[in-house]
Amino acid sequence: MVEDGRDARRPHGELVADVLAVLWAAEGPLTPQQINGALGRDLARTTVTTILTRLHEKGTLVRTRSGRGFAYAAADDAAGLAAGRMRRELDREPQRDLVLKRFVSSLSGDDEEALRRLLLESEDGE
Amino acid sequence: MTLVLALVALALVLPWGAAAAARRLAALLPPREACAALTGAALLLAGGTVAALIGLFHVPFLAALEQVPLPRAAAEWPATVPVAAAAGAALALQTVLVVRRWHEHRSVLARAWSATGDAVPDGDLLVVPGPDPQAFALPGWRGRSGRIVVTTGMIRALDPAEREVLFGHERAHLAGRHHLLSVTAYLAAAVHPALRSLRPALDLHLERWADETAASSVGNRRLAATAIARAALAAASTGQPGKGHGPLRSVGSGPVPQRVEALLRPAPVRPRARGAQAAAVGLATAVAVSAVLALGLAYGLHEYVEFTARALLSG
Numbered sequence: 242m243v244e245d246g247r248d249a250r251r252p253h254g255e256l257v258a259d260v261l262a263v264l265w266a267a268e269g270p271l272t273p274q275q276i277n278g279a280l281g282r283d284l285a286r287t288t289v290t291t292i293l294t295r296l297h298e299k300g301t302l303v304r305t306r307s308g309r310g311f312a313y314a315a316a317d318d319a320a321g322l323a324a325g326r327m328r329r330e331l332d333r334e335p336q337r338d339l340v341l342k343r344f345v346s347s348l349s350g351d352d353e354e355a356l357r358r359l360l361l362e363s364e365d366g367e
Numbered sequence: 368m369t370l371v372l373a374l375v376a377l378a379l380v381l382p383w384g385a386a387a388a389a390r391r392l393a394a395l396l397p398p399r400e401a402c403a404a405l406t407g408a409a410l411l412l413a414g415g416t417v418a419a420l421i422g423l424f425h426v427p428f429l430a431a432l433e434q435v436p437l438p439r440a441a442a443e444w445p446a447t448v449p450v451a452a453a454a455g456a457a458l459a460l461q462t463v464l465v466v467r468r469w470h471e472h473r474s475v476l477a478r479a480w481s482a483t484g485d486a487v488p489d490g491d492l493l494v495v496p497g498p499d500p501q502a503f504a505l506p507g508w509r510g511r512s513g514r515i516v517v518t519t520g521m522i523r524a525l526d527p528a529e530r531e532v533l534f535g536h537e538r539a540h541l542a543g544r545h546h547l548l549s550v551t552a553y554l555a556a557a558v559h560p561a562l563r564s565l566r567p568a569l570d571l572h573l574e575r576w577a578d579e580t581a582a583s584s585v586g587n588r589r590l591a592a593t594a595i596a597r598a599a600l601a602a603a604s605t606g607q608p609g610k611g612h613g614p615l616r617s618v619g620s621g622p623v624p625q626r627v628e629a630l631l632r633p634a635p636v637r638p639r640a641r642g643a644q645a646a647a648v649g650l651a652t653a654v655a656v657s658a659v660l661a662l663g664l665a666y667g668l669h670e671y672v673e674f675t676a677r678a679l680l681s682g
Contacts, residue, residue: 262522342574344533
């Protein structure tokens with residue numbers, strides 16, 4: 242195995258999430274090698290291939306022939322329906338912040354200003 | 368008796384000062400300890416308030432138990448009946464509010480889960496197609512483990528390293544069961560209006576807690592800071608102005624800039640300086656004393672009523 246220590250200890254679910262995020266971020270289908278490259282870690286090829294095969298069997302991914310192997314892409318048909326429903330539900334939910342912890346809350350105009358300044362300062366400091 | 372009742376009623380004013388002390392205490396502590404302090408203060412002060420109200424409410428009943436009939440108690444101690452009625456009304460209102468808020472919490476959770484419907488999660492991630500960058504943690508429910516829900520817009524707004532920050536942040540919320548702390552503060556605020564001020568403070572410190580966990584899981588505070596700033600700016604650029612979710616803040620020190628700024632500073636530690644330690648201990652004591660004082664006064668009132676009732680009958 243060529244997995245490094247940190248990745249070997251990561252739960253399987255987290256690795257699946259990372260693989261999926263790479264595919265959703267991509268413009269077109271990706272081969273396992275490209276995915277491995279985008280993940281930026283030295284994962285065993287079989288690890289990535291196993292995850293991809295399983296996600297394809299579940300219908301999360303669609304795959305196309307690419308050379309001697311397959312290229313994978315995220316399938317959004319089934320998820321799209323659930324997503325639309327979820328969005329409508331949550332947008333009209335006044336108390337949703339009570340339950341759902343959002344990554345970032347909304348910004349005021351002054352907040353935006355302050356954030357841009359902080360980002361610039363942070364880049365200058367590098 | 369009127370004086371004693373007034374003294375117990377004074378215990379109901381204490382949470383205003385104690386909540387302010389709890390918020391200042393939280394500002395001195397690292398995020399995890401700050402969350403514990405705020406939630407603990409909310410619970411203690413809500414408990415003290417309920418104890419004081421029960422104390423005031425039960426005086427006529429206790430007198431009756433001591434063989435002082437209600438008309439005689441009312442004649443001897445004119446304040447008891449109206450005070451008991453007011454305390455009873457407050458207790459009833461609190462019960463209704465707490466039950467309603469708990470149901471509200473459960474139903475938001477149930478609706479969010481039912482909205483995910485047949486969407487199959489992969490790992491702990493549920494990707495939702497949609498251009499507006501959004502991400503949140505959906506807490507576990509009925510044996511189903513918690514999920515990170517993220518839109519494709521958010522995934523594309525961040526680079527892979529920044530996505531690690533996002534996932535680490537949401538996983539910290541899920542692992543720490545942060546929504547339960549939020550709900551505790553929400554329920555406590557139904558018991559005493561002064562405790563409402565603890566909610567925004569707790570929300571900020573919960574985000575800070577998740578931020579710090581994410582920063583240490585990626586091993587880079589600056590990366591965590593940029594990820595949050597980029598995500599927030601991306602969300603703001605697609606959001607419709609005026610229709611923003613959550614409370615609208617007009618000042619430039621909203622929660623997101625505060626979080627980013629905190630990550631650009633060194634990791635928070637427990638107060639080391641003598642002065643800061645003394646301040647933290649003092650503030651924690653102030654909060655604990657106000658809660659215990661309310662409890663003690665309620666118990667003292669109970670003893671006092673028993674004593675005076677017996678004196679009344681033998682006299």
